[in-house]
Amino acid sequence: MKSLKKKRRVQVLIATAVALMIATVLIxxxxxxxxxxxxxxxxxxxxPPAVGEVFRLGGMVEEGSLIRGEGTTVSFSVTDGGDRVQVSFTGVLPDLFAENSGMIGTGQMVDGVFVANEILAKHDEDYMPRELADSLEQHSYQAPNS
Incomplete structure (x- = not known):
């Protein structure tokens, strides 16, 4: 009788372990x-990111770098006070998007240019995403007053 209970416990433990492993793989x-x-x-x-890697890029839009192309295509530079990255975006920019303002974009690097498929802009002068604020603080970046 005891050996049957022991076998059942071992079977339940094994089934639970397999279920957890499957759940982990699916997640x-x-x-x-x-x-x-x-x-x-x-x-x-x-x-540098791997080829085709999708990531978020954040920084301040450099003054004088915003160039509107044909249709809804725009290009601009983003900086954190240390380095700068050229960004290209096709779509409608957020209403609050402006030079000397914080932004975060989602996309990937293509031939040295960050091609964004989504752009987010800060919603007022008091708010800035934590990652962006930390990055700017690390490089002691101060945006020029407009």
Whole structure:
């Protein structure tokens, strides 16, 4: 009788371990494209991303760098006070997007240019995403007053 109980316990433990392993694999598989790491322009210079890697780039839009192309295409430079990255975006920019203002974009590097598929702009002068604020503080960046 005791050996039957012991066998059942071992079977339940093995089944639980297998179920946990399957759940872990499925969660990892689901997140493989959903995790976008944040990088600043200086971090990109130090550690370039892998080809095709999607990530978030944040910094301040440099004054005088905003160039409107044909249609809804725009290009501009983003800096954190240390380095700068050229950005290209096709789409409608947020209403609060401006030079000397913080932004975070999601996209990937293509031939040395960050091609963004989404751009986010800070919503007022008091708010700045934590990652962007930390990056700017690290490089002692001060945006010029407009």
């Amino acid at each position: 990892g598989y689901g997140f493989r494209d959903g995790i976008n790491l944040y990088r600043s322009p200086s971090e990109l210079a130090d550690r």
